[in-house]
Amino acid sequence: MSANGLLQIALFLGVLIALTKPLGWYMAQIYEGKLPIFVRWIAPAENLFYRLCGVDSKEEMRWSRYALAMLWFALLSMLAVYAMQRLQGMLPLNPQGFGAVSPDSSFNTAVSFLTNTNWQGYGGESTMSYLVQMAALAVQNFLSAAAGMAVLVALIRGFARHTVETIGNFWVDMTRSIIYILLPLTLVLALALVSQGVVQNFSTYQTVPTVETITYDNPKVDADGNPVKDAAGNPVTEKTTTKEQVIALGPVASQEAIKQLGTNGGGFFNANSAHPFENPTPFSNFLAMLAMFLLPAALCYTFGSMVGDTRQGWTILVAMTILFVGFLAVTEYAELKGNPAFIALGVDQNASITQAGGNMEGKETRFGIVNSALFATITTGASCGAVNSMHDSFTPLGGLVPMAQIQLGEVIFGGVGSGLYGMLVYAVIAVFLAGLMIGRTPEYLGKKIEAFDIKMASLVILIPPMIILGGAALAVTLAAGKAGVANPGAHGFSEILYAFSSAVGNNGSAFAGLSANTPFYNTALGFEMFVGRIWLMIPVLALAGSLAAKKRIPASIGSMATHTQMFVWLLIGTVLLVGALNFVPALALGPVIEHLNMISVH
Amino acid sequence: MLKELRPAVMSFLLLTLLTGIAYPLLVTGISQVTMPAKANGSLIMKDGKAVGSSLIGQSFSDPKYFWGRPSATGPMPNNASASSGSNLGPTNPALLDAVKGRVQALRDADPGNAQPVPVDLVTASASGLDPHISPAAAEYQLPRVARVRNLDPDALRKLVAEHTEGRQFGFLGEPRVNVLELDMALDAMR
Numbered sequence A: 001m002s003a004n005g006l007l008q009i010a011l012f013l014g015v016l017i018a019l020t021k022p023l024g025w026y027m028a029q030i031y032e033g034k035l036p037i038f039v040r041w042i043a044p045a046e047n048l049f050y051r052l053c054g055v056d057s058k059e060e061m062r063w064s065r066y067a068l069a070m071l072w073f074a075l076l077s078m079l080a081v082y083a084m085q086r087l088q089g090m091l092p093l094n095p096q097g098f099g100a101v102s103p104d105s106s107f108n109t110a111v112s113f114l115t116n117t118n119w120q121g122y123g124g125e126s127t128m129s130y131l132v133q134m135a136a137l138a139v140q141n142f143l144s145a146a147a148g149m150a151v152l153v154a155l156i157r158g159f160a161r162h163t164v165e166t167i168g169n170f171w172v173d174m175t176r177s178i179i180y181i182l183l184p185l186t187l188v189l190a191l192a193l194v195s196q197g198v199v200q201n202f203s204t205y206q207t208v209p210t211v212e213t214i215t216y217d218n219p220k221v222d223a224d225g226n227p228v229k230d231a232a233g234n235p236v237t238e239k240t241t242t243k244e245q246v247i248a249l250g251p252v253a254s255q256e257a258i259k260q261l262g263t264n265g266g267g268f269f270n271a272n273s274a275h276p277f278e279n280p281t282p283f284s285n286f287l288a289m290l291a292m293f294l295l296p297a298a299l300c301y302t303f304g305s306m307v308g309d310t311r312q313g314w315t316i317l318v319a320m321t322i323l324f325v326g327f328l329a330v331t332e333y334a335e336l337k338g339n340p341a342f343i344a345l346g347v348d349q350n351a352s353i354t355q356a357g358g359n360m361e362g363k364e365t366r367f368g369i370v371n372s373a374l375f376a377t378i379t380t381g382a383s384c385g386a387v388n389s390m391h392d393s394f395t396p397l398g399g400l401v402p403m404a405q406i407q408l409g410e411v412i413f414g415g416v417g418s419g420l421y422g423m424l425v426y427a428v429i430a431v432f433l434a435g436l437m438i439g440r441t442p443e444y445l446g447k448k449i450e451a452f453d454i455k456m457a458s459l460v461i462l463i464p465p466m467i468i469l470g471g472a473a474l475a476v477t478l479a480a481g482k483a484g485v486a487n488p489g490a491h492g493f494s495e496i497l498y499a500f501s502s503a504v505g506n507n508g509s510a511f512a513g514l515s516a517n518t519p520f521y522n523t524a525l526g527f528e529m530f531v532g533r534i535w536l537m538i539p540v541l542a543l544a545g546s547l548a549a550k551k552r553i554p555a556s557i558g559s560m561a562t563h564t565q566m567f568v569w570l571l572i573g574t575v576l577l578v579g580a581l582n583f584v585p586a587l588a589l590g591p592v593i594e595h596l597n598m599i600s601v602h
Numbered sequence B: 001m002l003k004e005l006r007p008a009v010m011s012f013l014l015l016t017l018l019t020g021i022a023y024p025l026l027v028t029g030i031s032q033v034t035m036p037a038k039a040n041g042s043l044i045m046k047d048g049k050a051v052g053s054s055l056i057g058q059s060f061s062d063p064k065y066f067w068g069r070p071s072a073t074g075p076m077p078n079n080a081s082a083s084s085g086s087n088l089g090p091t092n093p094a095l096l097d098a099v100k101g102r103v104q105a106l107r108d109a110d111p112g113n114a115q116p117v118p119v120d121l122v123t124a125s126a127s128g129l130d131p132h133i134s135p136a137a138a139e140y141q142l143p144r145v146a147r148v149r150n151l152d153p154d155a156l157r158k159l160v161a162e163h164t165e166g167r168q169f170g171f172l173g174e175p176r177v178n179v180l181e182l183d184m185a186l187d188a189m190r
Helices: A003-031 A037-053 A063-086 A103-114 A130-160 A170-196 A252-261 A282-306 A310-337 A340-345 A370-381 A396-407 A418-438 A451-477 A490-504 A519-549 A565-599 B002-034 B093-109 B135-148 B153-162 B179-189
Strands: A206-219 A237-247 B043-046 B049-053 B176-178
Touching (some): A003 A310, A037 B002, A063 A130, A063 A519, A103 A519, A130 B002, A206 B179, A252 A282, A310 A418, A340 B093, A396 A490, A418 A451, A418 A519, A451 A565, A490 A519, B049 B179, B093 B135
Antiparallel strands (some): A206 B049
């Protein structure tokens, strides 16, 4: 890799780490109710909000009530987002006159956005009105991120408190996440994005004349709008010419900002962050990447601060960073190397000062290889799922990394809130494994880890692989599952495996060749997204409740320190071991076989 | 069970108003006042009419123009109301056929040019709307455009350089040439 490529990556990590402490400190203050002086002017509005909602902000909740509040909120979100899509044709702010979205797609999209997945079976600019985009979908970007942060804070309180029944108030934690953290950051980011060329308007799509007359094959449709097919079943096309280009617009920047910061990832446009109106410049791309990791990294510091030992937070962050750099190296290497089959065709893939080179299929010129591979590794380490390049067209190893990172549970920085609570569950498993090895009762942060805690942690670790692999296995046995596959051979299996991994991991990126806007995939993936989010949050909250009720044991000479280098490697080992045991066979059938096929061309 | 219903309904409604209505309207208001050209799509205006966007690529196939990145949007290439990549996998025969066809089209338009083709010129962009090509891809096409238009190659090279952006702030992203702006400048030369 070029010196410039290394510089861009180093700069990204440097800025990220520099922002971790100030932002992490600020969030800890907010969640502990000690508002810093520069935001105290918002407090009256916050209190008015609680009065209107009938919330007693001093009232604490047991874990079960906290979970119930979260579930009520998810149910309402589901109904509202579903209804707005179904009623789209009758609602305002719909300059293109889009009609109702189909029932199965509306269900899928509602679940997708409330679970912070933002898997998209539809193309945004050809399906959704401006109102649905901003008042249904973008709202869920805020709410689902805030719910993730709330659950994390509850778990942190489980470690920080002792011998109490309660873990906080869901409404307070969620509201504070939005008004003190997410909204101010998104406002600044949205305006910065507009300054780079991200659009923000409510105009009708702009029609412009093209310089050349464009001739293309237009699929023929009959009077009912169905495609005409010839005797062999292939669609019939007719030569058509056009001298116009219709340019989609919309209130994009406001949605783009929360899409990245909330690790949601649902693009305003079909091409997501590859679209020049979502991500026009290398600097907008840098901001987008920073936004994905910003809160997950800072929350590590928040965690350390709230449990009274910031070293604990840094330890987790170091483990995440090591894993991230390792995976990034593989993606960058594989994508820079390019496609060996192109060499014989007379194509120049060598990186030089005048071209990025490498595997440029499905990548944008302004990002080249370095920033496409970096973005892909970030978006799947986090549970974001925004893409600035098409993962389906990555080389087999380059595509294996995003898939594997999702399958590890998105704990490499991970989603806002969900990444760290996932990693803390891994930490509980790690101290348990270490305890087994030396024959002592495991402890973490002064809390004895007992049978109930391990059961809850095991649910969080074991449910995802079960439903990912089960779902993928079901899809490859059903005609409806196989019908969606776009690429032949092992790559087709990778498309299906990626889809189920992405849904359960609440990532939302795709090997997008898969035609997933069908009743089968909309329903199956909708179900998996729901389980992958809600059914993991409940055991996490149960764990929080159980931990909060425990006595704190003072550290003794026999306690294992969890802020040391050894613990970093123990944690990394646990993540990789659990992931590898679950997914190596499935990955061997997809990207690994394809890689061997690809290099055997020579 | 029902105790949390009122907070759920009320906070959902209020937060929808705050994050789904007030916030996007505020961002729109500020950006329409302070950065209207950018907020409205970086449109290229000619005689008071929009003739393109400097961020959205158009399709070119005439040898007298510089060609942009291949586009996989449907039904026509560079469809700016249905962005999309090809999503062809690296070992898919359809990808190899497409690349082979694009190499052939470039060679047919410029017989005698046996240089290897820069990869970005024969691979579909992620959005299908990429407005840029690499400087290498512009240099590859330069002799062809110069010959068809009877231009001095060095003069043309200067024009290309004027439409080439370096890395942002000197180190971010990749150097690139804006194809639509370059081709419009070519037509304006006559």
